[in-house]
Amino acid sequence: MDDRLRAVLDGLHRAGVEHDAVTPDRSNRYRNLEPDSAALLALLVRACGAQSLLELGTSNGYSTLWLADAARDTGGCLVTVDSDGERSGQARDTLTRVGLAQLVDLRIADAAQVLAESSDGQWDFILLDAERPAYAGYWADLVRALRVGGLLAVDNVLSHAEQVGAFRAVVASDPRVEEAVVPTGAGVLLVVRRS
Numbered sequence: 247m248d249d250r251l252r253a254v255l256d257g258l259h260r261a262g263v264e265h266d267a268v269t270p271d272r273s274n275r276y277r278n279l280e281p282d283s284a285a286l287l288a289l290l291v292r293a294c295g296a297q298s299l300l301e302l303g304t305s306n307g308y309s310t311l312w313l314a315d316a317a318r319d320t321g322g323c324l325v326t327v328d329s330d331g332e333r334s335g336q337a338r339d340t341l342t343r344v345g346l347a348q349l350v351d352l353r354i355a356d357a358a359q360v361l362a363e364s365s366d367g368q369w370d371f372i373l374l375d376a377e378r379p380a381y382a383g384y385w386a387d388l389v390r391a392l393r394v395g396g397l398l399a400v401d402n403v404l405s406h407a408e409q410v411g412a413f414r415a416v417v418a419s420d421p422r423v424e425e426a427v428v429p430t431g432a433g434v435l436l437v438v439r440r441s
């Protein structure tokens with residue numbers, strides 16, 4: 247990552263923390279990934295050589311920038327989805343500013359619908375970072391749309407363990423996948439589809 251992008255990311259994260267601290271309504275917060283988690287996911291994208299990336303939960307684009315930068319190295323591209331047009335617009339502006347916009351298809355849409363419309367095995371990498379109580383309902387399409395050998399990452403599995411309990415149970419009982427939790431940031435669940 248070049249110094250300019252690093253500086254933009256550092257500033258974005260700092261501003262996000264400050265914004266969220268004075269925003270009582272959580273639906274208006276940015277709720278960006280922790281920097282260590284974002285760095286881990288970008289590293290995994292590079293390690294996997296992921297070409298086809300999906301992010302569910304763009305917010306103002308903090309994690310999107312990390313993933314897009316990694317996709318630039320793998321020769322891949324990223325579809326990122328958020329139901330909120332205003333935050334998505336902020337993400338578009340920042341991606342344009344740092345020269346990553348051409349790698350990213352920003353969609354203002356519902357995560358469930360994008361997953362349902364994904365073809366079998368379409369995605370090499372998926373980041374799920376939206377509304378946690380909905381995750382269990384996404385599972386059938388998540389695993390179907392993930393390529394065999396592909397990687398799914400889910401944030402907040404330690405910080406909000408109770409909200410992802412049903413989802414964790416569904417994943418743990420599915421023989422098509424292997425999983426591990428990385429205790430970085432808010433806790434990142436990594437799931438690999440093996441069949």
Ligand SMILES: C[S@@+](CC[C@H](N)C(=O)[O-])C[C@H]1O[C@@H](n2cnc3c(N)ncnc32)[C@H](O)[C@@H]1O
Pocket residue numbers: 276277278279302303304305306307308309310327328329330333355356357358375376377380
């Ligand atoms: C935790 S934030 C994402 C943070 C982002 N990944 C980052 O690190 O900068 C969650 C985002 O998911 C979006 N979201 C929640 N439910 C959604 C849904 N069903 N479909 C699409 N986006 C959704 C919210 O609008 C919010 O911007």
